[in-house]
Every structure is written in C-alpha cells, then in structure tokens.
Amino acid sequence: MVNSEFPRILTLLRKEKGVSQKTAAASLQVSQALLSHYEKGIRECGLSFLVRAADYYGVSCDYMLGRTPDRTGTTLSIDEIPEADAAGKENLFRGGILTVLNKKLIANSLNILFDKLNRAGSTDLVKEVSDYLMVAVYQMFRLVYGANKGNQAAIFKLPETIAHPYASAAMEMHWANASAIAQDKPAAGMDRIQHPEELEMSTESITDDYPLFGTSLLNLVSNAEKAIGLPGKQD
Numbered sequence: 601m602v603n604s605e606f607p608r609i610l611t612l613l614r615k616e617k618g619v620s621q622k623t624a625a626a627s628l629q630v631s632q633a634l635l636s637h638y639e640k641g642i643r644e645c646g647l648s649f650l651v652r653a654a655d656y657y658g659v660s661c662d663y664m665l666g667r668t669p670d671r672t673g674t675t676l677s678i679d680e681i682p683e684a685d686a687a688g689k690e691n692l693f694r695g696g697i698l699t700v701l702n703k704k705l706i707a708n709s710l711n712i713l714f715d716k717l718n719r720a721g722s723t724d725l726v727k728e729v730s731d732y733l734m735v736a737v738y739q740m741f742r743l744v745y746g747a748n749k750g751n752q753a754a755i756f757k758l759p760e761t762i763a764h765p766y767a768s769a770a771m772e773m774h775w776a777n778a779s780a781i782a783q784d785k786p787a788a789g790m791d792r793i794q795h796p797e798e799l800e801m802s803t804e805s806i807t808d809d810y811p812l813f814g815t816s817l818l819n820l821v822s823n824a825e826k827a828i829g830l831p832g833k834q835d
Contacts (some may be wrong), residue, residue: 604605605666607641612754613657613664614639615626628652666820669798712806721794732774739767 614624625635629652637643645653654661654829659671710733717726745751758766778785785820793799807814 604641606645606664606752607639608757609664609666610653611639612752613653613659615752615754617657624656627656664694674744705816705820708813709820711813712810712817715810716799716801719795719798721778721798722791724790725778725793728774728778728781732778735771735774739764793831 606756614621617624619627621639622632625632628635628649630638630649632813634643636763638645638649650661654664657664660668662668663671690785714727730795745755746753746760752813753760756763772831777787777790784792784796803818806817810817
C-alpha cells in the first residue's frame with residue numbers, strides 16, 4: 601500500500617522536472633488519466649510503476665514513499681549534517697552586513713540555548729524547544745518562499761490557507777509543554793529537568809561561560825525586546 605506522501609512527491613518531482621502530465625505519463629508507460637489519479641491519491645500504484653517512476657526522476661523508491669529526505673535513499677546521521685557556519689566565509693562576502701549580523705546573533709545564541717538544554721537533562725524539554733523553533737523557522741521560510749509566485753507550492757503538504765494558523769497553534773502547544781517542564785510541572789508522560797542547577801545564569805556567567813557567544817545572546821535579548829516593544833522609555 602502506497603502511503604499518503606507518494607502523491608505529493610510524485611507531483612513535486614514532475615513539476616521540478618518541468619514536464620507535463622502527458623509527457624510524464626508517456627515516459628512512465630501509463631495513461632495521463634491514470635497518472636493524474638496517482639498524483640491526486642485517488643488510486644494506488646503498483647510496485648512496477650513505483651520503480652519506473654523512481655528511475656525516471658532519478659530518486660530512490662524510499663524517497664518517493666516519503667521514508668527518507670535524501671533522494672538517493674540514504675538517511676542523514678549527525679556527522680553528515682553540516683555545521684551552520686560551514687559556508688560562513690562565503691556568506692560573509694555575499695551577504696549584506698545586516699543579514700550576516702542577524703544570522704550570527706541568532707546562531708550564536710542557539711549555541712548557548714542548546715548547550716543549556718543538554719546540561720538540563722530533560723529530553724522532552726529539548727524536543728519541545730526544538731519543535732517550537734523549527735515551526736518558527738518553517739513559518740518564515742514559507743513566507744519568503746511564497747514571495748515568488750513562480751515557486752511550486754507542492755513543496756509543502758499543508759495548504760496555504762491553514763498553514764499559518766496551524767503552525768501558530770503548534771507553537772503555542774510546544775510553548776505550553778516547555779513552560780510546564782520549566783516550572784517543574786510537566787504534562788503526563790513528560791520528564792522533569794534533572795539538573796536545574798545547570799540552568800543558573802546571570803549576565804556575568806553567560807559572558808564568562810560563553811566568551812565567544814555570550815555577547816551575541818545579550819544583544820539578541822536587547823534587540824528582541826525592542827522589536828516586541830518594551831514598555832517604558834521610548835526613543
């Protein structure tokens with residue numbers, strides 16, 4: 601049984617290849633009507649079609665089934681994921697000053713945040729914070745992606761009409777779970793922070809413990825509160 605990912609990926613690959621349904625159907629040895637049904641998820645294909653489609657689009661069957669994000673069928677290990685600054689020098693020359701500055705403030709601050717999460721000893725807190733941040737990045741990437749109307753919407757599974765409210769609701773849920781753990785009142789089935797002493801912090805300790813990243817985090821806090829609209833004196 602072909603899973604629900606298959607129709608979306610089948611459609612996305614055809615559009616990426618830049619061929620019509622009629623052309624793709626001829627190459628895949630099926631009728632255009634049948635290919636249309638496969639792409640819409642109305643009918644399920646057989647193994648022989650899956651193999652032909654994988655060969656035609658130059659990907660693995662596992663990728664077509666949504667079982668791996670890698671088109672060759674391999675899965676990523678931690679060591680295979682590049683560091684955020686792997687192309688740092690290249691970005692420095694290509695990017696504007698504001699782009700590079702903000703990227704560094706965020707990336708450096710995340711280094712501290714995830715180090716503290718690791719030290720805290722709560723797997724669920726790591727997951728909830730990570731999911732919250734991933735959804736936030738997803739929302740901004742989708743917004744920027746949508747600024748070019750020629751981009752194919754098939755990259756996303758969620759329809760545009762519900763993506764933002766669903767994502768915002770998910771962020772609120774992850775915030776609530778993380779907040780409950782931080783207050784030592786985790787939801788049922790979630791673990792507690794094992795080493796709360798590791799989360800003791802001050803301005804001085806942050807800059808002392810993280811001499812490379814501390815200033816970035818303190819600047820990010822200041823900039824974020826300005827963006828929020830900190831009550832009090834206004835320039």
